[in-house]
Amino acid sequence: NYEAAIQKFLQVLQIDRADDMARSVRPNLGQAYLLNGQPEQAILEFRSALKLNPDSATKAFIHANTGYIYTQRQFYGFALSEYRDAVKENKNDSTSYLTLGMLYENKFQYTEAIEAFSRVLKLEPTNRSAKDALQRLQDSSLTPIVPKEPVVRLVKLLPSLGLIVVMSYEANYDGYFPTVIYVYPASPFQGRLQVG
Numbered sequence: 001n002y003e004a005a006i007q008k009f010l011q012v013l014q015i016d017r018a019d020d021m022a023r024s025v026r027p028n029l030g031q032a033y034l035l036n037g038q039p040e041q042a043i044l045e046f047r048s049a050l051k052l053n054p055d056s057a058t059k060a061f062i063h064a065n066t067g068y069i070y071t072q073r074q075f076y077g078f079a080l081s082e083y084r085d086a087v088k089e090n091k092n093d094s095t096s097y098l099t100l101g102m103l104y105e106n107k108f109q110y111t112e113a114i115e116a117f118s119r120v121l122k123l124e125p126t127n128r129s130a131k132d133a134l135q136r137l138q139d140s141s142l143t144p145i146v147p148k149e150p151v152v153r154l155v156k157l158l159p160s161l162g163l164i165v166v167m168s169y170e171a172n173y174d175g176y177f178p179t180v181i182y183v184y185p186a187s188p189f190q191g192r193l194q195v196g
Contacts, residue, residue, distance in 0.1 A: 002036035026048050030046040034065060068099075076107065083099055094120045097120045098116070101116030
């Protein structure tokens with residue numbers, strides 16, 4: 001009963017306001033929010049927990065869970081950053097390395113993906129998902145996509161940020177500058193950007 005767990009964690013934080021208690025409770029409260037289908041609240045709790053400077057294992061837990069939320073919301077750039085932080089804090093976290101490898105593979109960053117999947121196999125030599133991924137990536141028919149000529153795009157989709165950006169020209173500025181023209185409802189910038 002995640003709702004009951006959330007209420008209990010909130011009660012504990014009201015009763016004991018010491019940093020030591022918050023250090024212990026906030027990561028678990030974030031996890032309860034996540035499991036209760038409240039990802040925005042979970043991220044807020046995870047961020048609060050990180051500010052309290054918990055130990056490396058707790059930081060890895062927080063980063064991995066935050067990365068999971070961003071992956072589910074298709075904010076892959078943020079997810080990559082979180083999973084990189086997770087493995088920096090816990091070099092034995094094979095699950096985070098596996099997810100990191102998948103994210104790199106989906107971004108056509110094959111060298112980084114191979115490194116991540118190889119790390120999984122060092123930690124778990126029988127991991128079938130990592131073995132299959134390495135086999136797929138080491139197939140000689142896979143080559144990274146590289147443009148033949150430099151590409152200039154005036155419209156850029158930034159799905160990991162939930163934005164559509166257009167390059168605008170300003171004669172007084174003597175150059176181009178980015179202008180956000182659309183913020184997706186699920187963007188972390190929703191409500192933080194304004195017309196102007």
